[in-house]
Amino acid sequence: MARPAPAAAKALKIIDLLVSHRGEQFTISDIARRTGSSLGSAHAVLAVLEESGYLTRHPGRRTYGLGPALVSAGMAALEQHPAIRAAAERIGPLAAELDADVVVSAGTPTEIVSVAVGGTGSRYGPGFREGERVPLMPPLGLVFMAWAPRPEVESWLARAPEAVDRERVELALTVVRERGYALGLAPSAHRALKGMKAEDRPADRDAWTGTASFDDDYDLPSVDPEGEYDLGMASAPVFDADGRVLVAITASGFSPGLSGRETVRVAECVRACATVVTKQTRGRFPL
8 A cells, every 4th residue: 555645644634624624714723733733734734725725714813714626626526426416415304204313424445434414413323524534444334345345345354453253244244235234233322321311311412422332232133123222323325337335324313222113114214215326326236
């Protein structure tokens, strides 16, 4: 793998910061602190990004925000990936139907990037922001890896923490391929809310939400219709013309204690949405 140029890596971190905080602007000190850069190196990179139009600088507040050059870049990217636009248009109604957060995410070789968000934000979920990234490593990314070439799967598995059971992950990939969607249980902090009265639950969602630990039963390989589940997420793939997973549509933020039947209904709604987008954009379902 080619070694990334430090200046390019810093520029991308700055752009990612501003993309994931829509409508916000930051001073050079804020940007340096949030991206782990020195003031000197941040200043040098910001100067280039501002000159090229990728960022703008407020003359009075001396804060930086996204520039007009990124608008044309984003529009060009959407033209090349119409499925992202189509998915973004459908996740709002899906979020309303499920009373959940819904996100369209894309996979890179090492990360999962949120590219569009629907819903007003559930108090039971972590919430999403466009531009946010999480590591693409087991157990995260089952939908992206279920139909991936074996070398990509092996590379993904190699990044797994020691606590992850490789056999269980392989089984989860098989289950995702068979049913066309992935299900994951909520992290233990979410499960702790089960049985609590509404007035006793923390008002600040950030006080108790977080990512699933690798000791949690992250995946949900089977669902008992008579059972009860603290569902963390339901995710389904959108395929491109070559039968590859282009993006995933993922719903989360469900209230604790869903019935097994409701859990399956949620998953099938997410899968149906992804299926419509695949067909609408002339994607091909893998054999």
